[in-house]
Amino acid sequence: MPIDYQERIPNNVDLANNRTLQRALENWQPKFLDWWRELGPSDFLAAEIYLRTAVSVDVQGWAHFGQVKMPDYRWGIFLAEPEADRRIGFGDEMGKPVWQQVPGEHRATLRRLIVTQGDTEPASVEQQRLLGHTAPSLYDLRNLFQVNVEEGRHLWAMVYLLHAHFGRDGREEAEEMLARHSGDADKPRILSTFNEPIEDWLAFFMFTYFTDRDGKFQLKSFAESGFDPLSRTCHFMLREEAHHMFVGDSGISRVVKRTLEVMQELKTDDPATVRAAGAIDLPTLQRYLNFWASSSLDLFGAEISTNAAAYFATGIKGRPDEQKFADHVANDATFALDMPGGEQTVALRNAMNEVTRAAYLRDCQGGLERWNRAIKAAGFDFALTLPSPRFRRTIGAWAGQPADPAGRILPPAEYQARLAEWLPTEDDKAFIKSLMRGVTAPGQMAAWIAPPTRGIDGLPLEYEYVRLQ
Ligand code: BYC
Numbered sequence: 001m002p003i004d005y006q007e008r009i010p011n012n013v014d015l016a017n018n019r020t021l022q023r024a025l026e027n028w029q030p031k032f033l034d035w036w037r038e039l040g041p042s043d044f045l046a047a048e049i050y051l052r053t054a055v056s057v058d059v060q061g062w063a064h065f066g067q068v069k070m071p072d073y074r075w076g077i078f079l080a081e082p083e084a085d086r087r088i089g090f091g092d093e094m095g096k097p098v099w100q101q102v103p104g105e106h107r108a109t110l111r112r113l114i115v116t117q118g119d120t121e122p123a124s125v126e127q128q129r130l131l132g133h134t135a136p137s138l139y140d141l142r143n144l145f146q147v148n149v150e151e152g153r154h155l156w157a158m159v160y161l162l163h164a165h166f167g168r169d170g171r172e173e174a175e176e177m178l179a180r181h182s183g184d185a186d187k188p189r190i191l192s193t194f195n196e197p198i199e200d201w202l203a204f205f206m207f208t209y210f211t212d213r214d215g216k217f218q219l220k221s222f223a224e225s226g227f228d229p230l231s232r233t234c235h236f237m238l239r240e241e242a243h244h245m246f247v248g249d250s251g252i253s254r255v256v257k258r259t260l261e262v263m264q265e266l267k268t269d270d271p272a273t274v275r276a277a278g279a280i281d282l283p284t285l286q287r288y289l290n291f292w293a294s295s296s297l298d299l300f301g302a303e304i305s306t307n308a309a310a311y312f313a314t315g316i317k318g319r320p321d322e323q324k325f326a327d328h329v330a331n332d333a334t335f336a337l338d339m340p341g342g343e344q345t346v347a348l349r350n351a352m353n354e355v356t357r358a359a360y361l362r363d364c365q366g367g368l369e370r371w372n373r374a375i376k377a378a379g380f381d382f383a384l385t386l387p388s389p390r391f392r393r394t395i396g397a398w399a400g401q402p403a404d405p406a407g408r409i410l411p412p413a414e415y416q417a418r419l420a421e422w423l424p425t426e427d428d429k430a431f432i433k434s435l436m437r438g439v440t441a442p443g444q445m446a447a448w449i450a451p452p453t454r455g456i457d458g459l460p461l462e463y464e465y466v467r468l469q
Pocket of ligand 1: 113114116117120121124151190191192193211212213214215216218219298299300301302303304305306307308353395
């Protein structure tokens with residue numbers, strides 16, 4: 001009996017009629033499932049989870065909800081609908097028709113970028129694999145798994161591009177994507193943040209707030225690409241990405257809410273008292289925030305990047321929301337960079353990473369403003385702040401510079417001595433860990449986090465979002 005590809009792998013890339021692609025995917029899929037079983041969410045393979053699956057790209061199909069066991073999840077391949085007569089929107093190739101096939105001269109660059117993007121997706125699943133055991137509620141447990149299966153689908157999206165457009169090299173790269181592992185000493189994931197362990201739910205919420213938001217901005221840049229299949233794939237991924245950032249934003253908001261309730265009840269902002277009452281004190285929250293925000297800032301690359309200039313010039317990777325800029329060629333424009341030796345004016349094309357990093361930082365600020373308003377409204381004098389892009393950088397001009405979170409340069413010894421003020425200490429992590437106990441009764445919530453304002457897909461909070469077996 002012929003395999004029903006539409007049923008097994010929902011897609012809008014005509015998989016049923018593409019034998020080469022079928023063969024490549026049939027070979028890769030069992031390896032993906034082995035990887036999922038070995039390095040995907042630990043346990044819970046038999047649990048029935050209220051998951052969203054994309055079965056088509058239209059309004060009815062992209063968010064299809066139902067009870068699913070994770071290994072049976074239908075990881076599909078979707079490209080946003082094509083835009084008729086689409087043209088390259090920036091750089092030296094501006095105005096020329098977009099490419100449906102990879103131009104030979106851009107093959108190596110596009111492959112590297114697609115591999116770098118793809119590598120982050122399974123990496124994040126690996127980083128989060130143990131969190132299911134300590135979820136603060138079934139609602140949160142379901143959200144974790146939703147994020148995990150969609151990161152799996154985003155890996156599929158990149159593997160599709162590699163299989164469909166890069167021949168044998170692409171197939172090899174797709175295999176390598178399952179061979180590198182987060183934090184592995186010999187074969188680590190490509191980008192720094194994706195090798196950091198995510199050991200508790202506060203780190204998970206920070207990761208989905210700050211690191212998934214890097215995903216948003218990188219995907220927006222690729223959505224501008226002259227390589228149309230990449231652009232269309234990333235357009236569709238962005239829809240799913242919004243939920244991942246919602247998980248981070250609402251997660252941190254709920255932690256802040258619970259902390260403020262405890263602070264008001266006990267009429268104190270003393271961290272030890274707040275902790276003794278089972279809530280997360282705001283200074284600890286700030287230290288977690290500093291860690292994940294600074295790590296995520298590295299993901300935009302170096303301040304001055306000839307790579308980024310070349311991506312822009314050739315039409316491979318644009319700026320997020322390119323249409324918002326007046327000048328899409330950026331040939332003579334300059335950009336004033338904040339550099340360790342003082343301000344430095346460089347060609348705008350060389351500063352494209354910084355343009356994206358700045359847009360990202362503005363976007364990050366939104367949540368902080370809301371949390372700070374809540375803190376103020378509760379009557380406390382404390383404000384969460386974003387660390388300066390100079391702080392704790394390991395990539396680019398600020399790498400290794402002893403700057404504090406406000407961006408002040410300190411004597412190296414003072415910087416080292418004060419790191420514990422700014423980053424989670426072993427004691428902080430042990431305390432957060434002590435709060436992490438899985439809550440599995442429907443509608444129940446751990447005491448360190450407030451309930452969400454609503455359930456999922458119109459269902460009540462008490463709904464059994466994960467049926468544990
Ligand atoms: N760690 O010229 P530069 C997501 C490398 S998140 C390690 O500045 P460029 C998600 C760089 O690769 C979005 N290495 O680089 C979120 C280069 O190496 P090569 C992921 C780094 O190219 C949550 C060298 O340093 N997508 O989707 O201008 C859950 C020189 O640097 C790092 C992408 O990143 C680092 N942090 O910019 C799940 C998009 N930063 O080539 C998913 C694809 C830089 O000299 N990637 N390097 O060996 C890119 O567009 C670019 O590679 C980067 C770097 C923006 C990352």
